[in-house]
Amino acid sequence: MSDITIRALIQIDNLQPKFAAYNGATVQGSVPLSGDTVLIGEFAPGNGVFTLIDRALKASSVEATSQLVEREFGFFILRSPSNAEVSAARDSILSELGASMEDRVKPKVATTQIITSVEPYQAQLLNKWRKGALLVPGQTLGIIECAPAAYISIAANEAEKAADIDIVEVRAVGRFGRLFISGSENSVQTGMEAATTAIEAVDGKVV
Secondary structure, three states: OOOOEEEEEEEEOOOOHHHHHHHHOOOOOOOOOOOOEEEEEEOOOOOHHHHHHHHHHHHOOOOOEEEEEEEOOOOEEEEEOOHHHHHHHHHHHHHOOOOOOOEEEEEEEEEEEEEEOOOOOOOOOOOOOOOOOOOOOOOOEEEEEEOOHHHHHHHHHHHHHHHEEEEEEEOOOOOOOEEEEOHHHHHHHHHHHHOOOOOOHHOOOOO
C-alpha cells in the first residue's frame, strides 16, 4: 500500500471532557469518553482507510469511532481506554504502509483569528451550524485553521487542557481543519496559544 500518503496520523491521550463530549455527539460509531486515547488519521487516496482500519481493528482491541471518505481524503478515529492498544493499532497501520510517523505530513497553521465581544447576529449565524457549545453574544471567539485538516483535533484537545474554554465547532475533514472556541478574552487567548503550539510541535515531512 505504498501508494497511500499519510496526510495526518496522530495519537491523543487523555481526551479532555468537552472535546470527548463533542466527539460523542458527532461520531458515527463507538463514543469516546473523557480520558480515552484516540488515533486520528487522514490518508490519500481516501479509499485506503477501509483496509487500514480493518488491519488496526484486527491487531488490537480498539473500537472504530469514525470512518469517512470524501472527495480527496479518507479520515478515521479509533478509540480505547488503553493507550497501549491504540499504540498497537497505530503500529499495525504503519506496518501495513511500510512507513513511520516521520512519513506523515507536517501540519501548518494557516490562519488564526480572535474576535472579542462577538456581535449577537454573528453569534446566531455561527450557532445555526455549530455542533458544540452555543456561542453567547459578548463572548470572545477564537478561530484556528490548519492543514492537513485532521491535526485540528490535537489543537482542540490542547486548547481545552490549557484554558477554561468552550468548544463551538471542530472541522477535521477536508482541505483545511478549523477550530472554533469561545470564552473570556484571556481564556481564549491562552487556549489559542496552546492550540497553535501543539500543531507546530508535530513532526513530519514538509510539503
